[in-house]
Amino acid sequence: MPYINIKVTNEGVTPEQKAELVAGATNLVQQVLDKDPSTIFVIIDEVDTDNWGIAGRLVTERRKAYG
Template sequence: MPYVNIRVTDEGVTPEQKAALIRGVTDLLVDVLDKNPATTHVVIDEVPVDNWGVAGLTFEEYLKAH
């Protein structure tokens, strides 16, 4: 009964990429933990870039600094 929540910055993830993430994570849980895919849920959250911080900086400040 896995539930997986993938949170990424909102930078134009395509429907094909979302489908690939869902398929890939589900396969991984089947392979590693022998989970039943029928009860495996994957939810992707796309977070606005202004709302994500790392190292005390907003995402944009962080990208400029690295």
């Protein structure tokens, strides 16, 4: 029954990477907590760099500053 939410910036995550995240997170929770994998949900949120801030600045601006 576990529910896992992964938020990352929207910078070209491929369907293959998403499939790896889902498989890996499901396997992790199954292994550590002995949960039935058939009821494990994973939702991936891809967040625009204009909508994510860290240390007081948008990621968009940080990318420009640090390359």
